[in-house]
Amino acid sequence: VILHQGRGTHRLQMFTSVLAVAGYTLPAAVPPQVGMPLRGASPLMKDYPTPKGIFKTDNYLEGQALSEKIAAYAWQGEKKTVAVIGGGLSGLACAKYLADAGHTPVVLEARDVLGGKVSAWTDEDGDTIETGLHIFFGAYPNMMRLFTELGIHDRLQWKVHKMIFAMQQLPGEFTTFDFLPGIPAPFNFGLAILLNQKMLTLGEKVQTAPPLLPMLVEGQDFIDAQDELSVLDFMRKYGMPERINEEVFISMAKALDFIDPDKLSMTVVLTAMNRFLNEDDGLQMAFIDGGQSERLCEPLKRYIEARGGEVRLNAPLKEIMTAEDGTVSGLQMRDGSVVTADEYVSALPVDVFKRMLPAKWSTMPFFRQTDELEGIPVINLHMWFDRKLQGVDHLCFSRSPLLSVYADMSTTCKEYADDERSMLELVFAPCSKLAGGDTNWIGKSDEEIIDATMGELARLFPTEIANDERWPATSKQTPQGQARLRKFAVVKVPRSVYAAIPGRNKYRPSQETPIPRFTLAGDWTSQKFLGSMEGAVLAGKLAAEVVADRAAGQPTKGLKVVQPDVAAKEYAPKEPPGVKGEGAIAFGGGAVLSDSGMQWVRENDAAQFDGDEAMRPAPAEAAAVV
Ligand SMILES: Cc1cc2nc3c(=O)[nH]c(=O)nc-3n(C[C@H](O)[C@H](O)[C@H](O)COP(=O)(O)OP(=O)(O)OC[C@H]3O[C@@H](n4cnc5c(N)ncnc54)[C@H](O)[C@@H]3O)c2cc1C
Incomplete structure (x- = not known):
């Protein structure tokens, strides 16, 4: 990660000239963070100031304007009671903005913990277990606005503005994209890529840029038009070098949606790039300082x-x-009570919502678009080691076949800070054939998953991981390796964010529905961010806007047009099967599964155990979760 001389310096000069033409200048000296040693650095975490640019972007100002519009309703119209089903980020954000608009929300959460897919709890040792390793980005405008409105920005631990990638062919080595302060977007990203000598050749970089330019210039129309193509299809169509896939898109696709690029819609990658690359601090990352619940x-x-x-x-x-x-x-609640309200909002995960769809609505194409949407499996691992691994105070893109991103939480996050012993949190993906893998990992035992991960860690930390007979995948480790796993937790999320495979984006319904006084929220509903925390917050806010507009007698934005293929179908009425079971997984969340928990998944979500893709039930049936 030391800034390279030679060709890199030459490129820097070329880039400086381009910037000068565009009216920008580079800072006089390269800032110290660019050349700082990455591994072997002090294990103590260092937080960076909140990037000020994030409060000035168009998207942030749009989010702020929406907050202000909603809050201005507090003095107008009729005050409504609103039942919000689901206490994930989307339901909670919806209720927060409904309260701002002067209404009275009642959030109905099935579990004993808030947060849904961001929920966290403590185990018998008092260790915090998280459903997922979650990263906040500068380009999360509605989330950042929410932090402002709640007055909790000090909870975010901002990291140095760079992206860190493991080197596939060089075990134990990492390379970075360094974002230089003072360089505006998208030039800062262009420069970060140009200066990186290890991932792509100059020729490959030059070939990559033209197909992506319309994403910045034409914006959302171009992005939406690519939804029928997978990332690989797009690359081939536009003649991008195949190595871009291995070097960049595999890690990007897995981080964005837990899916490999041959299965992921290009719209997802372009949406992320468009949001992140248009903002100076869009790709700067933060950890929250503990469990999100x-x-x-x-x-x-x-x-x-x-x-x-x-x-x-x-x-x-x-x-x-x-x-x-x-x-x-x-x-109708499970305890026999009935909740009534003036307005109703569903902030349920899509797989649960489909199973709750009333028979009377099951013939309506608007709702049957959800047949095309289903959650994708992912696994979140916590691995506690008996000593400190060489620390990186940041998120790392593992670029390994089984892992997406990971972080040493003992070095990055205050809640888990430990100078003596590491705790890695890792996202394990892809976990199914739909996601591009060859194994349905949800159906595997915790030990099988941990052993496979230890094999990957032996590559990421080749001199540190011990040869441990409990984990056959470490059998090639030399005596130099000393770090032994002392504890682990495998959190399985069989139905996480909706699978953004090609052609699905268009089926995401609007928050407004054809049913009067019934509104949808949830990260899977239509909004300009992906199935993400930002998407969940924005969807909740948009749902609150629909209710608030209606209550004030103002026009709403209207229904999103139903896709013609769905609109043309005749649907027979279908009784809702409902949701069986009481565990977190029944409600679209994640859990460390006991044998009986695994048995529930086996009985209720058989797709997670199929060895054969052809055996998978149709999406509507596949949503049967415990
Ligand atoms: C491993 C992992 C890593 C992730 N990493 C990131 C990341 O780094 N950055 C990012 O932006 N996003 C990330 N995400 C995605 C993010 O967590 C989700 O997009 C977001 O939390 C979804 O919020 P939601 O409110 O729409 O849905 P959910 O969180 O699923 O909330 C739905 C709520 O409804 C409740 N519910 C379900 N059934 C019922 C019922 N019958 N009655 C009442 N309540 C019910 C559930 O318990 C839950 O609380 C990650 C997800 C996972 C799983």
């Missing part, structure tokens, strides 16, 4: 309740009850 969801709950709303835990919905005319007559 406590650090983000609790402040949201307090905010909602301080304004007259309510957040109920252990309140699973059993059925959406409908009147003769198809409108919602109430919510």
